[in-house]
Amino acid sequence: MAMVSMRQLLDEAAAGGYGVGAFNVNNMEQIQAIMEAARATSSPVIIQASRGAREYSNDRFLYHLMLAATELYPEIPVALHQDHGNSPATCFSAIDLGFTSVMMDGSLLEDHKTPSDFEYNVGVTREVVERAHAVGVTVEGELGTLGGLEDGVGSGEIHLTDPDQAVEFVERTGVDALAVAIGTSHGAYKFTRKPDREVLAMNVIEEIHQKLPDTHLVMHGSSSVPKHLVDIINEYGGAIKPTWGVPVEEIQLGIKHGVRKINVDTDSRLAMTGAIRKAMAEKPEEFDPRYYLKPARAAMQKVIEERMNGFGQAGHAGDYEPRSLDEMRDFYAAAVH
Ligand SMILES: [Zn+2]
Numbered sequence: 344m345a346m347v348s349m350r351q352l353l354d355e356a357a358a359g360g361y362g363v364g365a366f367n368v369n370n371m372e373q374i375q376a377i378m379e380a381a382r383a384t385s386s387p388v389i390i391q392a393s394r395g396a397r398e399y400s401n402d403r404f405l406y407h408l409m410l411a412a413t414e415l416y417p418e419i420p421v422a423l424h425q426d427h428g429n430s431p432a433t434c435f436s437a438i439d440l441g442f443t444s445v446m447m448d449g450s451l452l453e454d455h456k457t458p459s460d461f462e463y464n465v466g467v468t469r470e471v472v473e474r475a476h477a478v479g480v481t482v483e484g485e486l487g488t489l490g491g492l493e494d495g496v497g498s499g500e501i502h503l504t505d506p507d508q509a510v511e512f513v514e515r516t517g518v519d520a521l522a523v524a525i526g527t528s529h530g531a532y533k534f535t536r537k538p539d540r541e542v543l544a545m546n547v548i549e550e551i552h553q554k555l556p557d558t559h560l561v562m563h564g565s566s567s568v569p570k571h572l573v574d575i576i577n578e579y580g581g582a583i584k585p586t587w588g589v590p591v592e593e594i595q596l597g598i599k600h601g602v603r604k605i606n607v608d609t610d611s612r613l614a615m616t617g618a619i620r621k622a623m624a625e626k627p628e629e630f631d632p633r634y635y636l637k638p639a640r641a642a643m644q645k646v647i648e649e650r651m652n653g654f655g656q657a658g659h660a661g662d663y664e665p666r667s668l669d670e671m672r673d674f675y676a677a678a679v680h
Contacts, residue, residue, distance in 0.1 A: 346413050347665035349422035349444035349481035350519045350674075352387050353559040353603045355663050361655030362598040365389035365424060365561075366647060367608035369396045371408055372636055376611070376643035378412045381419045384648050384657035389444075389604060391424040394433060406440050420665050422481070426606070429455040434471045434482075443668065444481035446522070447471040450488050458488055458500065461508065468516040476517070479671030483604070486512050487524030489564050490533075501526060506550040513558050520559040520604060523551055527564035527589055531573075531609050534587040543589065545596055552601030559603040565589045566609035572646070575617030579624045583613075591653040598655065605654055611643045618642035 356363050366377050368390055381388045390412075392405055409423050424444040425437035430453045434445040449464035451457060468484045475482045487504030504523040513521060525544040527533060534542055548560060568588030576583050594605055622635040629635070651657045666674075 345417055345420050345665050346409075346443055347387070347420040347422050348479060348668060348671045349389060349424055349483075349604075350671060351663070351666050352389065352420055352422050353481075353520060355387070355659070356603045356656065357559060357601075359655075359659055359662065360598075361659065362594065362602055362605050363387060363389055363656045364647065364650045364654050365391045365426070365604050365606045366611060367391055367393060367396065367426060367606075368405065369399050372615075372640040373611060373643060374405075374408050374412055376640045377647055378416045378419065378421075380644045380647035380651060381421075381660065382416055383644075384651045385418075385660040386651040386656040386658070387420040387660050387662075388651075388656070389422045389424050391426040391606070392442075393426040394429060396426075397437075402437075402440055406442075419660050420663070424481075424483075427455070428471070429453050431467055431470050431474075435474060438475060438478060438480050442480070444483065445471065445475060446483040446485070448485045448522070450485040450524075458502065461512075465512060465515050468512075468518060472517045476675035477672065479668030479675065481519045481671075482517075483520040483522060483561055484512065484516055484518040485522035485524075485561075485563075489524050490526075490528030501528070503544055503547055504551065506547065506554055509551050510554050513555055518558070520561050521551075521555070522561040522563050523548060525562070527562065529564045529608075531566075531568055531583065531588075531613065532586045533564060533566075533568065533589065535585075537587050538589065538593070543593055545593060545600075548597050548602060549600045556601065558601070560597070560601045561604040561606065562589070562594060562597055562602050563606045565594055565605045566607050566613075567591055567594075567650075568609060568613065569646070572610065572613040572617050576613065576620055579617070579620035581616070581620060591650070594654065605650075607647075607650055610646050610650070614642040614646045615639040
């Protein structure tokens with residue numbers, strides 16, 4: 344079994360100077376695509392489920408698929424993470440289910456649409472940290488808001504993270520990782536042109552990292568939205584409008600400045616949908632779901648392998664022995680926070 348604490352996985356990434364992709368899942372094929380990519384590249388990996396994913400799949404299905412993954416791929420350290428918990432209750436249910444990490448996104452109120460104030464964010468995040476660390480579970484917080492929508496989540500407004508406020512937030516909450524807003528958005532429509540320094544505030548990451556060298560930074564909305572994947576969808580009847588994502592080179596710059604977790608969902612969705620459209624168009628007489636799910640899974644695996652190589656996590660699966668959550672609980676108890 345190689346279910347690992349996300350804190351340990353990110354500490355190791357910091358020591359090794361690389362980033363780790365956090366890939367969203369909703370079903371078996373996506374989990375298989377990620378695990379095959381991790382095996383092919385020998386990568387530690389974060390698998391994450393949003394509230395929408397837990398609802399879609401019934402989260403016990405997802406959890407048991409994850410257990411199967413740790414049995415079948417014992418050499419791969421895997422952290423199982425709740426993406427965008429909207430309330431302490433959501434995070435606690437994930438912890439009870441067996442997730443090794445949770446995100447308390449208190450940048451928005453519980454409706455997950457209305458931007459919250461700083462004191463609310465500190466309060467709910469601190470509450471989750473206390474309960475999570477007591478059982479060895481990692482916590483990611485968020486300060487500032489992203490644009491776009493993810494499973495209907497988000498205010499659509501962008502508020503960049505203030506570096507001084509980030510310092511106060513981390514001190515008062517004790518989070519292990521901090522999602523920062525630097526101008527990225529959730530979903531496929533991130534930028535209407537190739538992003539430059541005016542729309543993607545990489546300097547904010549540099550400044551936060553200087554002030555908080557020991558906090559693992561997280562980039563959300565960091566799919567690269569490759570043109571060739573969009574083109575396949577459109578070639579086979581899709582209607583994706585011209586769009587740009589976050590270039591891998593920009594993410595690599597972030598990794599130089601303390602970014603350790605990079606959230607990727609849209610690229611997987613684009614890869615699968617393009618492969619399904621192509622398969623269905625090429626053999627309209629086929630009706631076995633395996634006929635189109637196999638190439639969909641393979642296409643997702645390919646784009647994830649590219650990200651694992653790009654983020655630098657490739658080759659690091661065997662670097663360390665996963666610590667148990669009990670050991671992590673003792674680690675937190677010994678730390679002053
Ligand atoms: Zn996100």
